[in-house]
Amino acid sequence: MxxxxxxxxxxxxxxxxxxxxxxxxLIGVSAVITFVSLIDALTQxxxxxxxxxxxxxLIVPKTExxxxxxxxxxxxxxxxxxxxxxxxxxxxxxxxxxxxxxAAMGPVLLGAIEVGGRRALLAGVDFEKTRILRPxxxxxxxxxxxxxxxxxxxxxxxxxxRPGSQLRVNGRSLFVSGVLEPSGxxxxxxxxxxxxxxQSILGKEGRISMAEVAALCADCxxxxxxxxxxxxxxxxxxxxxxxxxKGRMETLGxxxxxxxxxxxxxxxVGGLVVLVTMMGSVRERTGEIGIFxxxxxxxxxxxxxxxxxxxIVSALAGILGYFMGVATTRVVLPLFTESHGVAVPWNxxxxxxxxxxxxxxxxxxxxxxxxxxxxxxxxxxxxxx
Amino acid sequence: MSYIHVDAxxxxxxxxxxxxxxxxNMTFEIETGEFIGVMxxxxxxxxxxxxxxxxxxxxTSGRYTVDEIxxxxxxxxxxxxxxxxxxxFVFQSFHLVPYLTVLENVMLPLxxxxxxxxxxxxxxxxxxxxxGIGSKSDRLPNxxxxxxxxxxxxxxxxxNEPPILLADEPTGNLDTKTSREVMDLLRTLNEEGMTxxxxxxxxxxxxxxxxxxxxxxxxxxxxxxxEDSHYIREKERGRKDKIESPIEGP
Numbered sequence: 001m002x003x004x005x006x007x008x009x010x011x012x013x014x015x016x017x018x019x020x021x022x023x024x025x026l027i028g029v030s031a032v033i034t035f036v037s038l039i040d041a042l043t044q045x046x047x048x049x050x051x052x053x054x055x056x057x058l059i060v061p062k063t064e065x066x067x068x069x070x071x072x073x074x075x076x077x078x079x080x081x082x083x084x085x086x087x088x089x090x091x092x093x094x095x096x097x098x099x100x101x102x103a104a105m106g107p108v109l110l111g112a113i114e115v116g117g118r119r120a121l122l123a124g125v126d127f128e129k130t131r132i133l134r135p136x137x138x139x140x141x142x143x144x145x146x147x148x149x150x151x152x153x154x155x156x157x158x159x160x161x162r163p164g165s166q167l168r169v170n171g172r173s174l175f176v177s178g179v180l181e182p183s184g185x186x187x188x189x190x191x192x193x194x195x196x197x198x199q200s201i202l203g204k205e206g207r208i209s210m211a212e213v214a215a216l217c218a219d220c221x222x223x224x225x226x227x228x229x230x231x232x233x234x235x236x237x238x239x240x241x242x243x244x245x246k247g248r249m250e251t252l253g254x255x256x257x258x259x260x261x262x263x264x265x266x267x268x269v270g271g272l273v274v275l276v277t278m279m280g281s282v283r284e285r286t287g288e289i290g291i292f293x294x295x296x297x298x299x300x301x302x303x304x305x306x307x308x309x310x311x312i313v314s315a316l317a318g319i320l321g322y323f324m325g326v327a328t329t330r331v332v333l334p335l336f337t338e339s340h341g342v343a344v345p346w347n348x349x350x351x352x353x354x355x356x357x358x359x360x361x362x363x364x365x366x367x368x369x370x371x372x373x374x375x376x377x378x379x380x381x382x383x384x385x
Numbered sequence: 386m387s388y389i390h391v392d393a394x395x396x397x398x399x400x401x402x403x404x405x406x407x408x409x410n411m412t413f414e415i416e417t418g419e420f421i422g423v424m425x426x427x428x429x430x431x432x433x434x435x436x437x438x439x440x441x442x443x444x445t446s447g448r449y450t451v452d453e454i455x456x457x458x459x460x461x462x463x464x465x466x467x468x469x470x471x472x473x474f475v476f477q478s479f480h481l482v483p484y485l486t487v488l489e490n491v492m493l494p495l496x497x498x499x500x501x502x503x504x505x506x507x508x509x510x511x512x513x514x515x516x517g518i519g520s521k522s523d524r525l526p527n528x529x530x531x532x533x534x535x536x537x538x539x540x541x542x543x544x545n546e547p548p549i550l551l552a553d554e555p556t557g558n559l560d561t562k563t564s565r566e567v568m569d570l571l572r573t574l575n576e577e578g579m580t581x582x583x584x585x586x587x588x589x590x591x592x593x594x595x596x597x598x599x600x601x602x603x604x605x606x607x608x609x610x611x612e613d614s615h616y617i618r619e620k621e622r623g624r625k626d627k628i629e630s631p632i633e634g635p
Contacts, residue, residue: 001492001505006485013484291480294441295494295541296469298462379442382480 003301006292007308014281018313021277021362025317026324028270029358033325034332035259035266036353037344041333042255045342056241057213057226059093059233061085084207085236087195093213096228103214104132107195110209111202113169115159115191122149122169123190124198124208133212134187141178146197148177154188156180167191170201267361274310274365282306282373289373290381299374306370307363314362315355322354388580389415389438389549394447396433396603407433409603410447415582417548420575422594423584430603431584432553438582439472439551440464451549469494473542473579477554479534481526487537488513488522494545512540516570532563539570543579550574552583556590568593 011018061084087107093099106129113122127143127150141163144150149169151161156179161167165176174193182188199205215225222240229238282289289302329344396408408430415421423431436442437449440456449456451471459467473494474480481490492509500508513519516536521529526537535555542550552571556564564587572593575581583594591597599606 001489001496001502001509003496005489006496009484009489287480288482291482292493293465294439294468294474294480296465296545297497298465300462301497379436382436382441382476 003304004308007305007312010285010305011309011312014284017277017281017284018309021274021310021313022317024270024273024277025314025358025362026321028267028273028361029318029321029354030324030328031266031270032263032357033322033350033354034328035263036350037326037329037347038333038336039256039259041329041342041344042336045337056222057215057229058239058241059085059090059211059213059229059236060239061209062235062237084204084209085211085233087199087206087208089233089235090208090211092232093211093229096225096232098215098225098228101215101225104129105211105213106130106133107208107211109195109198109202109204109207111198111204113191113201115167115169118159120155120159121190122198122201123192124195124202125192126195127192129212132214136183137187138181138183139178140181141176144175144177144193146194147173148175148193150178150180150192151176152180152188152190152192153182155191172201267357271361271365274314274362275368278306278310278366278369279372282369285373286376286381289376290378290383293376293378294382302374302376303370306373307366310362310366310370311359314358317362318355318358319351321358322351325354388417388452389582390448390450391415391434391438392448392450394434394437394444394449396430396437396442397445406603408437408444411600411603411605413598413605413608415580417580418575418578419580419596420572420594421580421582422591422597423582423600424586424588424591424597425600427586429600431600433603434600435551435553435582435584439474440468469497469545471547471549473545473547473550475535475538475542475550475552475555477557479526479531479538479558481534481537481541483526485525486522487518487524487526487529490526490537491522491540491544493541498545508544509540512544513537515543516540530563532559532566535559535563535567536570539567539574543574548578548580550579550581552581554584554586556585556587564590 090105090107093102093105106126107124109124111122111124112119114120130137139150141150149167151159151167156162156176159167161176161179163176163178167174167176169191174197180187180192193201195208199207213229215222226238226240230236292302292305326344326346333342333344391411391413394408394411395406398405398407411434423434425431433442437444440459443457451467454467454471456464456467468474482493485493488506488509491512492505495505495508498505510519510522513522516539518529518533518536518540521533526534529537535558539555542552550571555571556567559567568590571581571583581594583590585591596608596610598608
């Protein structure tokens with residue numbers, strides 16, 4: 001017979017009270033786990049979606065000139081800086097500290113060409129990377145191979161070409177494999193081809209004009225990455241497209257704040273449920289506590305009985321609360337996102353957190369009732385019998 | 386110095402206009418192995434006296450010593466230890482914990498002792514055997530009779546082998562036959578050396594005591610050696626082995 005045995009027997013006897021405390025904690029813990037898991041899943045989902053907005057870091061050659069282009073309206077010719085970037089240098093970016101945050105890096109070579117007596121802008125790109133860097137592209141036709149080009153909507157209209165047409169570029173015959181649909185961007189006016197093809201046509205083998213980088217994660221240190229890339233590419237100017245990054249971070253931040261706020265409210269309510277139920281339980285057991293005190297239980301023994309009961313119930317609620325929270329997240333997630341395949345994995349750290357939270361909540365909420373029980377005057381308590 | 390010393394013990398409930406003196410300036414002594422009966426009308430202060438002797442109710446003034454321990458100078462935790470080591474309580478309404486078995490109820494005073502579970506069980510079973518209900522150790526209190534519940538209460542009071550047993554109307558809720566059985570049990574414990582202080586209304590039960598303290602209105606009226614004491618009579622007759630209970634059967 002120990003203090004623990006008394007606590008266990010009492011739990012068995014007062015099943016309804018124990019169940020009420022258990023439910024209070026279970027709902028609190030599972031709600032917090034649901035919120036946290038939901039935030040994680042939605043953060044993951046939002047990150048995937050935000051990645052579709054394309055590049056957020058630009059690597060361009062260093063120049064003393066200011067750009068004379070605004071909203072696609074050019075007020076001056078394209079100036080080609082003396083310090084061009086070598087394609088091979090881009091590999092250095094893979095060595096930066098935050099290299100794993102680079103979702104895609106696409107080199108671009110720009111150059112003016114003559115097509116049917118008209119001047120046009122030719123861009124050599126890596127079409128594999130453009131899927132990430134320009135997810136908004138829609139085209140008629142196919143991605144070009146080494147003897148083909150993809151023509152922007154406006155350029156196709158001006159040059160009178162469509163998928164299947166032939167173009168002569170700087171004396172070289174190229175097949176039009178596809179035409180981009182209008183996007184309202186500068187891409188509408190450009191003829192795209194594979195990077196090696198453009199380098200060959202423009203006579204700039206191994207060189208590029210710029211590179212676009214898509215970098216994103218929940219806590220992406222974009223400013224830090226700009227510094228890191230600048231260090232490995234001293235001849236280039238590296239710029240962050242801050243608005244996009246800031247917007248992404250703010251969205252995630254707001255979402256987190258709301259979820260954490262709700263979690264705190266739920267935890268508070270759960271704690272109050274435990275407190276009120278335990279207070280009721282202690283009042284109900286006044287006489288019993290009197291007996292314990294009369295036969296030599298110290299105040300601390302009474303506190304131990306009450307807290308051990310809370311510990312058992314809250315440990316169970318913590319374990320079950322975690323599983324219930326994850327299950328609830330899996331059920332409600334489709335209501336918050338249309339994306340499929342957003343994972344809600346079993347997370348041992350979160351499970352440990354749920355367990356600790358439940359025990360902490362159960363014990364803290366039971367301290368006052370436990371002290372109240374211990375302070376009962378044994379003589380008065382015996383009179384209650 | 387006597388084993389138990391009650392010196393000018395006073396208990397007042399309430400203050401000023403509402404003040405009630407439940408126990409007034411009581412002084413008496415009890416020797417080791419004595420069987421004391423405390424008699425008086427309802428509200429005379431006998432239960433308050435017993436609760437103060439049980440270290441459960443701090444007196445307003447006066448001194449209470451047991452084995453030279455000044456009980457009310459002890460801290461609350463020390464008083465709890467004192468109750469555990471020195472006192473056994475038998476209450477009128479048994480005061481058993483309903484969700485614990487008979488054996489678990491008996492083992493309750495051993496809960497906070499640092500002895501093995503096996504030892505606790507052995508002590509609990511031995512106490513139940515002593516009171517004659519060893520076979521009912523796995524029953525719950527509501528599965529046994531009132532007399533048996535009282536025996537469980539006695540077993541719980543003696544499991545720790547305390548030197549003093551305090552009994553508050555131990556036969557108050559029992560029929561005559563069961564009362565006699567319980568009183569015989571207390572007498573046996575007393576013969577084994579336990580000091581017993583018993584509050585009672587019943588003159589039949591009082592006959593078991595060596596000395597009777599009569600209280601009225603919070604005052605100790607007198608304390609008489611019970612000439613009519615069953616124990617003393619039998620002792621004088623030298624026929625202790627053939628004791629006949631003074632309580633008539635039904």
